[in-house]
Amino acid sequence: MKELTIISGKGGTGKTTVTAAFAVLAKNTILADCDVDAADLHLILTPTEISSADFIGGRGPQLDSEKCTRCGECQRLCRFDAIDFSEESGYSINEFACDCCGLCALACPEEAITMVDTINGRWFISATRAGKMVHARLGIGEDNSGKLVTLVRQQGKLIAQKEGFGLLINDGPPGIGCPVTAAITGVDLVLIVTEPTLSGMHDMERVHGLCRHFDIPALVCVNRFDLNLINSQKISDYCTEHNLTLVGEIPLDPVVNKAQVARLSVVEYECGLVSQVVREMWDKVEKELNL
Amino acid sequence: MIIAIASGKGGTGKTTIATNLALVTPASQYLDCDVEEPNGHLFLKPKISDKRDVTMTIPKIDEELCTYCGQCAAACEFNALAVIGKKVMVFSELCHGCGACMFICPEKAISETTKIIGCLEVGKAKAVATDEIDFAHGVSNIGNPLSPPIIKKVKKLVNNDCFAILDAPPGTSCPMVQTLMGCDYCLFVTEPTPFGLNDLELAVGVARQLEIPCGILINRSDSGDDQVQRYCQREAIPILMEIPFDRDLAFAYSKGEAAVIHSQSLREGFQKLHQRIVAEVEK
Numbered sequence: 001m002k003e004l005t006i007i008s009g010k011g012g013t014g015k016t017t018v019t020a021a022f023a024v025l026a027k028n029t030i031l032a033d034c035d036v037d038a039a040d041l042h043l044i045l046t047p048t049e050i051s052s053a054d055f056i057g058g059r060g061p062q063l064d065s066e067k068c069t070r071c072g073e074c075q076r077l078c079r080f081d082a083i084d085f086s087e088e089s090g091y092s093i094n095e096f097a098c099d100c101c102g103l104c105a106l107a108c109p110e111e112a113i114t115m116v117d118t119i120n121g122r123w124f125i126s127a128t129r130a131g132k133m134v135h136a137r138l139g140i141g142e143d144n145s146g147k148l149v150t151l152v153r154q155q156g157k158l159i160a161q162k163e164g165f166g167l168l169i170n171d172g173p174p175g176i177g178c179p180v181t182a183a184i185t186g187v188d189l190v191l192i193v194t195e196p197t198l199s200g201m202h203d204m205e206r207v208h209g210l211c212r213h214f215d216i217p218a219l220v221c222v223n224r225f226d227l228n229l230i231n232s233q234k235i236s237d238y239c240t241e242h243n244l245t246l247v248g249e250i251p252l253d254p255v256v257n258k259a260q261v262a263r264l265s266v267v268e269y270e271c272g273l274v275s276q277v278v279r280e281m282w283d284k285v286e287k288e289l290n291l
Numbered sequence: 292m293i294i295a296i297a298s299g300k301g302g303t304g305k306t307t308i309a310t311n312l313a314l315v316t317p318a319s320q321y322l323d324c325d326v327e328e329p330n331g332h333l334f335l336k337p338k339i340s341d342k343r344d345v346t347m348t349i350p351k352i353d354e355e356l357c358t359y360c361g362q363c364a365a366a367c368e369f370n371a372l373a374v375i376g377k378k379v380m381v382f383s384e385l386c387h388g389c390g391a392c393m394f395i396c397p398e399k400a401i402s403e404t405t406k407i408i409g410c411l412e413v414g415k416a417k418a419v420a421t422d423e424i425d426f427a428h429g430v431s432n433i434g435n436p437l438s439p440p441i442i443k444k445v446k447k448l449v450n451n452d453c454f455a456i457l458d459a460p461p462g463t464s465c466p467m468v469q470t471l472m473g474c475d476y477c478l479f480v481t482e483p484t485p486f487g488l489n490d491l492e493l494a495v496g497v498a499r500q501l502e503i504p505c506g507i508l509i510n511r512s513d514s515g516d517d518q519v520q521r522y523c524q525r526e527a528i529p530i531l532m533e534i535p536f537d538r539d540l541a542f543a544y545s546k547g548e549a550a551v552i553h554s555q556s557l558r559e560g561f562q563k564l565h566q567r568i569v570a571e572v573e574k
């Protein structure tokens with residue numbers, strides 16, 4: 001089984017637009033939406049839920065104020081400024097600042113703090129017109145998005161292996177931090193979707209650096225390439241210089257938003273040249289994956 | 292006054308709005324908290340006067356004192372330590388620098404050392420008027436998975452006498468929450484598409500949990516449908532500004548040029564936006 005992750009560095013370059021189109025074009029694939037804190041793939045693929053479960057991301061501290069003697073040891077030791085104090089209600093844990101390290105629970109002489117499993121979100125296996133999809137919803141402001149990405153990918157792989165699918169396509173998150181790392185480690189191929197803006201190029205180079213750091217082969221595509229042809233040429237030069245294959249240049253066309261509003265991928269809605277370029281891109285990616 | 296510019300969905304125009312607002316606002320401070328992919332410097336072109344490393348602490352094991360009891364590994368909630376036979380392994384990329392292992396070690400065999408995870412750059416940028424903008428950003432090292440400690444360092448530079456603008460990272464998880472905490476107001480930049488609305492609703496959820504008042508700016512306001520407007524009306528969230536798509540501005544953006552330098556009407560628009568934000572905060 002092969003695994004492809006679509007990333008970008010900069011947000012909003014068109015990862016999900018490309019993923020949704022690939023999902024429809026690929027014949028033998030399972031999908032995983034690894035952008036768990038701002039998942040959007042379901043808006044195009046309109047999934048029907050088959051099963052769902054809570055995501056227990058780790059443990060978090062729970063303070064029993066009856067046992068607390070207000071010694072303040074927890075507040076003194078906490079490195080995340082997550083222990084609040086008021087004369088009225090004593091010590092309390094600020095869950096937004098808390099890193100869930102458990103030091104307060106280890107240190108409390110009264111054992112007033114215990115670590116309990118925390119539900120950080122929910123994950124789903126769903127049916128879509130493009131195949132089965134694993135996706136998730138991280139709770140509002142919750143931690144552990146990297147772990148949830150890992151879980152979504154693992155479940156996608158399990159389904160693919162069990163049901164004999166040859167490919168898992170992961171829609172990745174933006175950035176270069178922990179969720180991105182979780183979405184690309186160990187995959188066969190990464191597709192970087194960029195745009196010909198200074199931000200897009202700057203972020204592409206950083207995310208490409210991350211791929212090199214983990215030694216993962218990458219392809220590049222440029223979205224809205226005709227917005228700035230000089231910058232698009234620079235991206236092409238960067239690709240040549242770094243031995244990266246440029247698999248496609250998608251034109252800027254407001255019709256892409258119309259497809260999104262209609263809840264269709266750009267290969268299902270008549271998007272003219274955009275549809276054509278994305279189809280050709282998929283052919284190249286498929287070849288690269290040796291499917 | 293501390294204002295966060297956030298979005299949920301990436302690429303809606305956070306940095307565009309944050310930098311343009313900084314350019315027209317007197318006594319402004321621009322702090323880029325999107326430390327994984329900081330871009331504000333591309334538009335503000337600051338003169339950096341100070342650069343320092345951002346470090347975090349990681350455990351260092353004294354093998355002479357260690358009895359391989361394994362309590363450190365058992366205490367670590369992040370699985371950053373493993374004791375295998377007569378060897379203690381530290382996986383520093385998993386470490387959150389909490390100090391639990393050092394606290395629990397009965398032999399006092401654990402001390403701490405520092406690891407560089409990124410840097411902080413501070414400087415001044417030229418504003419549209421005669422003013423200067425106080426500029427700072429954090430830059431996470433490639434391969435470092437943990438951005439909140441860098442964001443915290445950037446936020447330490449907030450000057451309350453200024454109009455401090457925090458450019459937030461996308462999403463709704465720890466880096467975004469870390470940025471929003473303690474802000475007086477949050478301006479969400481969205482686009483009127485299903486993706487924009489879906490992620491906006493999640494992001495507004497974070498602001499509400501943190502009890503931070505918020506308003507909306509609709510970018511490329513003519514590019515999708517009217518669902519974002521309807522949502523704002525339903526939820527009684529004020530729309531502070533709408534900016535239609537303009538290919539010339541998008542082209543200027545692609546070259547790293549700020550919109551307010553090109554367009555008189557946008558300059559006035561952003562000045563009004565600043566006044567509206569101040570009025571919302573003082574409400």
